[in-house]
Amino acid sequence: MNTISKLGLISLSVLALSAPVSANQLLKNNTFSDNTSNWWGAGGDLKSASSAGCLTYGNAGSNLWDVILGQGGFGLIKGETYSISFDIKANTNTKGVVLVQHDGAPYNQYFNKAIKINTRFENHQYSFKYSSKNDPKATFQFQLGADKPATVCIDNVSLTIGD
Numbered sequence: 001m002n003t004i005s006k007l008g009l010i011s012l013s014v015l016a017l018s019a020p021v022s023a024n025q026l027l028k029n030n031t032f033s034d035n036t037s038n039w040w041g042a043g044g045d046l047k048s049a050s051s052a053g054c055l056t057y058g059n060a061g062s063n064l065w066d067v068i069l070g071q072g073g074f075g076l077i078k079g080e081t082y083s084i085s086f087d088i089k090a091n092t093n094t095k096g097v098v099l100v101q102h103d104g105a106p107y108n109q110y111f112n113k114a115i116k117i118n119t120r121f122e123n124h125q126y127s128f129k130y131s132s133k134n135d136p137k138a139t140f141q142f143q144l145g146a147d148k149p150a151t152v153c154i155d156n157v158s159l160t161i162g163d
Contacts, residue, residue, distance in 0.1 A: 024160040024161045024162050025158060025159070025160055026074040026082075026140075026159045026160065026161060027071055027074070027140060027157055027158065027159050028071070028073070030156065030157045030158055031051065031155065031156055031157075032048050032051050032052055032053045032155060033051065035048040036048050036053050038071055038073070039053050039069065039070070039071050040068075040069075040070060040071070041055045041068065041069050041070075042065075042066075042067065042068040042070075043057050043059070043060075043061060043066050043067035043068065043144075043145060044056050044057030044058075044067055044069075045057070046069065049153065051155060052087075052153040052154060052155040053069065053153065053154050053155070053157075054151055054152065054153040054154075055067070055069045055142075055144070055151070055152050055153075056150075056151040057144070057145075057149055057150065057151075058149045059149060060144070060145050060146055060147050060148055060149055060150075061145040061146060062145070062146055063145050063146055064096065064097055064143040064144070064145050064146050065143050065145060066145030066146065067143070067144040067145035068141050068142065068143050068144065068145075069141070069142045069144065069152065069154065070139055070140055070141035070142065071139070071140050071141075072103045072137070072138065072139035072140070074138055074140075074159075075134065075135055075136040075137065075138055076100070076110065076130045076132075076134065076135045076138045077130065077134055077161070078130060078131065078132060078133055078134050079129075079130070079131070080129070080130050080161050080162065081127055081128070081129050081130075081161075081162065082100070082111070082127065082128055082129075082130060082159060082160065082161055083125070083126070083127045083158070083159070083160045083162075084098065084100075084111070084124075084125070084126045084127065084128075084140075084158065084159050085123065085124065085125040085126075085156070085157075085158045086098070086123070086124055086154055086155070086156060086157040086158065087121045087122065087123050087124075087154065087155045087156045087157075088115070088117055088121065088122060088124065088142070088152065088153070088154050088155075089117065089118060089119060089120055089121045089122065089152070089153050090117045090118070090119060090150045090151060090152045090153070091119065091150055091151045092119065092148065092150050093116070093117065093118055093119060094117045094144070094147045094148055094150045094152065095114065095115065095116050095117060095147050096114075096115055096117060096142055096143055096144040096145075096147070096152070097112055097113065097114050097115065097142070097143045098111075098112075098113050098115055098124070098126075098140075098141070098142055098143075099111055099112045099113070099140075099141050099143060100128075100138060100139070100140050100141075100159070101138065101139055101141070102135055102137065102138060102139075103137045103138055103139035104137060108132065108135075110128065110130055110132060110135075110138070111126070111128040113126055117150075117152060121153075121155065123156075140157075140159050142154065
């Protein structure tokens with residue numbers, strides 16, 4: 001086997017072993033396989049634990065946005081339908097909001113859903129049609145403040161464009 005054939009075989013092998021990534025997936029590192037890379041936390045300490053992203057906060061503050069686990073770096077297209085799914089749990093029963101909004105003032109919210117968070121991973125699935133003008137700077141967030149101190153863990157987080 002010549003060198004070019006060997007390199008082609010090695011390249012195909014690497015591609016076959018790589019984790020599948022949906023071309024429609026807007027979030028990076030959505031299974032926390034790269035620790036907490038691409039995710040950020042506010043109002044708490046964000047760490048990777050058992051292939052999940054976990055935010056621990058001792059003070060929930062008085063506003064939902066006082067504690068946030070999120071990711072930005074994507075845009076939204078007018079007229080498109082977006083699907084959201086994730087697994088979430090906490091060390092105590094708590095609540096929060098999952099949302100998609102403009103990343104910066106005036107923080108226009110395009111999707112906002114109140115969620116209950118229990119002590120076992122539960123899967124949530126939602127969809128929304130984006131009807132505002134194209135937004136090249138959006139953010140996906142779990143706003144967790146204003147309830148009680150907790151450790152909230154998320155995994156298998158997905159925001160996709162299209163049906």
